[in-house]
Amino acid sequence: MLKSFRAALAMSVITLSAFATSSAIAAPLKVVASFTVIADFAKNVGGDRVEITTIVGTDGDAHVYEPSPADAVAMAKADVVLVNGLHFEGFLQRLVDASATKAAIVTLTKGVTPIDFKPEFADADAAEGAGTGGGKTVTDPHAFQSIANAKIYVKNIADAFCTADNEGCDSYKANAAAYTTKLDALEGEVKAAIRSIPEAKRVVITSHDAFGYFEHEYGLTFLAPQGISTDSEPSAADVAKLVEQIKQDKAAAIFIENITNPRLIEQIAGETGIKVGGTLYSDALSSSDGPASTYIDMMHNNITQIKGAILGS
Template sequence: MNLHPRRHTIAALAAIGALAFQPLTHAQTSAPVKAVASFSILGDLVRQVGGERVQVDVLVGPGADAHVFQPSPSHAKQVAQAQVVFANGLGFEGWMQRLLDSAGYQGKPVLVSQGIKPLPSEGDDHDHKGGKHDHHHHHGGADPHAWQAVPNVITYVANIAKGLCAADAAGCDTYQKNAGAYTDQLRALDAEIKAIWATIPAAQRKLITSHDAFGYYARAYGVKFLAPQGVSTDSEASAKGVAQLVRQIKKEKTKALFVESISDPRLIEQIGREAGVKPAGELFSDALSDASGPAGTYVAMMRTNTQAMAQAIRGR
């Protein structure tokens, strides 16, 4: 008689064992999808769409400049382990193909700018004889900074969702839902930026930045940017270009002068001294700040930049 309780115990243990085993196999099938994003802004967008199903590694981190990035063996290892790689495209990551080759990555990277009509990189007002060559060399004549206009990022988000669905069909509903919710946020952000600029007369919407990264922003929001450097930060500003810019600042009485978070501030400071204008602060062009900074996400970056520009133009 006293064997029965033991038999019950064994049965109960077997049942618990079976229960304990099931969640484990479930956990194994739903290990996060490994994604690699080329730079910090794109990393944030992939996280917004991927949510908890996706682990995102970023190659060019917050505050770093993707134009002059040199991939290391640890970057190649991240790419080799990735199930999906996201890149901006439009020639922004000149180093990407070499990295994919050295990592032995079999797939094709998802180019998030697909479907966007690129601006030509000649968007600068100065005759940079040297700079122009650099642009063609690096960007094939296209301005890669398409994320500076919020409507373009809505296209990025759709491309990211498609790329994640292809890598993880089981999570597709989740990705589409996340992309839809984030797109609503982006539409609201776009309207907010337009509303801020609507309070400033068009003739006053003029700024100076260290490199020509805001062409898409200029077109989307009706702002004029002047920059001593070309589209890529690794093209040098010519002395003639700088002198021309100083004359232009004085002539147009431009008050808003900004350094970009990724650039050497000395050039802008020199221009400011020669033109008699004090730099108004820092803008985030090609990289987010770290999480504790004012531009830890794409939405925060666009909001921070817009508010800083508008305040500088209003002379605050």
């Protein structure tokens, strides 16, 4: 009896040891995403092979974010760090330096064709570190607002994960392909929604200029009191200029953004007589119980809000 018990115990130890070794081999890839949109892309590509930490959380503003010690710890432990680039994350270099991370820093806008920011606010935003001033052009960093660009982000993530975890490469590529198919369908829905809006009514007001790539790709015109960064308040002259432009262009709808203070938009709505049409999600996803907890949900929410406010449906 005692021999049988010892034999069983020995087998248990061997089994547990084997399981521990197996678990160690299958440890998930530690991934840090700079903000929620990238984190969502990474989840769709990585599946259960990745463990993701997000620096700027839901409804957070990456333009003004101040990193915490916990962020530096996460960066230090990471295998891969996924960032937008194009000066979107003003905090990034400080965080990389503070963490002394050895992780690969992967810029997901590699391969994206950047667009320039609208010139009327270019010099002000250049001073915020979004580009160069003195009459030179400023690059718009919000490339993820184009679904075509989102597909480039996804490919870059799959490539980065394959480099860091070659054994999982087939899985990453399959996940990326399946998710890209969903993005293709989403793009078709967005384009169909825009086609349903009369061209004369395709002018929308938002808090800051986060939708340049959406405008460039899909044919809506976005006007905003703040430039591409939310770092500074627009001047009274800027707001007055925008109000005049809104009246001339006959803007059809005005929206609050989830990452910004609604006060300025409410002021402009009052001065122009345009009713606030709802909330658009720009630089961050919503919490899990909100209407934009994934990138696909975000794009659905935004186009539904825009179409509904303009057409009254």
